[in-house]
Amino acid sequence: MLTGKNIIVTGAASGIGAETAKQLKAAGAKVIAVDRNEPDVPVDAFHKVDLTDEAALDALIEELKPLNADGLANIAGVPPTAPPEVVLTVNLVALKRLTLGLMDSLADGASIVNLASLAGIGWEGEVAKIKAAEGLDHAGVADFCTANGISSDNSYFFGKQALIAWTHENRWTWRDRGIRMNAVSPGPVDTPILGDFLETLGERAEEDMRIMDRPGTPADIAPVVTFLLSDGSVWLRGVNIATDGGMRANIDATSNGLS
Ligand SMILES: NC(=O)c1ccc[n+]([C@@H]2O[C@H](COP(=O)([O-])OP(=O)(O)OC[C@H]3O[C@@H](n4cnc5c(N)ncnc54)[C@H](O)[C@@H]3O)[C@@H](O)[C@H]2O)c1
Structure with missing residues (x-):
């Protein structure tokens, strides 16, 4: 169902992005990789771009438009140990700019997949801040962080919360073109940034790791991304799929008085 489709994968040089690129290639797709580092998995094209660089990102968008891509996997991300303005820029602002910048050029029926996180749980409690961040561009991120109390303690959580909310909001935005x-x-996945998460989350992460049977691997996540990029998922719109070994179900059940 992916044969011959052009799929753009950001973050393809490592972890979940690299595994997704591999699986997409195996499924017959053409993979156009975007990363600040060169991937060591086979791809059909590679664009070396630092997503914090707005001018480079805009140039990338122009380069990618003629592809009329069938899919966009927004996987590049940085952990909470990065400065808060970098976290928000890469994990939210650049992701949205790339997606919206490419939108007119995407093929009808295209699929967009955003790599969020279990850390984005509870977005419903942050709607005011999420709305305030809606039109944010690269230049405005530092001031937004100062004005809204975004620090190393919450930058990663807020970025993922806003990303999940944005995904829900856009359930039908491009429905007339079949774009979803x-x-x-x-949940916690064994990639080079797992250690950074554990460092930042402290006791909360220790508790997560205690109740989990094991951390995830990129191979646990990539098939879900691949499925969402395929025509088998056309009726899924605006959803956020918890791919976390049951962690989200555990939170929902136990916080509502179930076992
Ligand atoms: N590993 C986890 O536990 C976990 C859990 C939940 C969500 N996630 C999310 O999954 C996604 C992938 O993370 P991963 O664990 O595979 O990490 P990773 O570090 O292995 O891969 C991230 C990739 O993004 C690229 N990247 C980062 N900043 C960039 C920039 N400024 N410009 C261009 N490329 C950039 C990196 O070079 C790298 O190739 C991220 O969005 C992350 O937030 C990871």
């Missing part, structure tokens, strides 16, 4: 957007929210 969905999100995948992993």
Whole structure:
């Protein structure tokens, strides 16, 4: 169902993005990789771009438009140990700019997948701040962080919360063209940034790791992204798929008095 489709994958040089690129290639897709580092998995094209660089991102958008891509996997991300303005820029602002910048050029029926996180749980409690961040561009991120109390303690959580909310909001935005957007929210996954998460989350992460049977692997996440990019998922719109070994179900059940 992916044979011959042009799929743009950001973050393809490592972890979940690299595994997704591999699986998409195996499913017959053409993979156009975007990363600040060169991927060591086979791809059909590679664009070396630092997503914090707005001018480079805009140039990338122009380069990618003629592809009329069938899919966009927004996987590039940085952990909470990065400065808060970098976290918000890469994980939210640049992701939205790339997606919206490419929108007119995407093929009808295209699928967009946003790599969110279990850390995005509870977005409903942050709607005012999420709305305030709606039109944010690269230049405005530092001031937004100062004005809204975004620090290293909450930048990652807020970025993922806003991303899940944006995915829900856009359930039908491009419905007339058959273009859909969905999100995948992993729990802790064994990639080079897992250690950064554990460092930032402290006791909360220790508790997560205690109740989990094991952390996830990129191979647990990539098939879900691949499915969302395929025509088998056309009726999924604006959803956020918890791909976390049951962590989200555990939170929902136990916080509502179930076992
Ligand atoms: N690993 C986890 O536990 C976990 C859990 C939930 C969600 N996620 C999310 O999954 C996604 C992938 O993370 P991963 O665990 O595979 O991490 P990773 O570090 O292995 O991969 C991230 C990729 O993004 C690229 N990237 C980062 N900043 C960039 C920039 N400024 N410009 C261009 N490329 C940039 C990196 O070079 C890297 O190739 C991220 O969005 C992350 O937030 C990860």
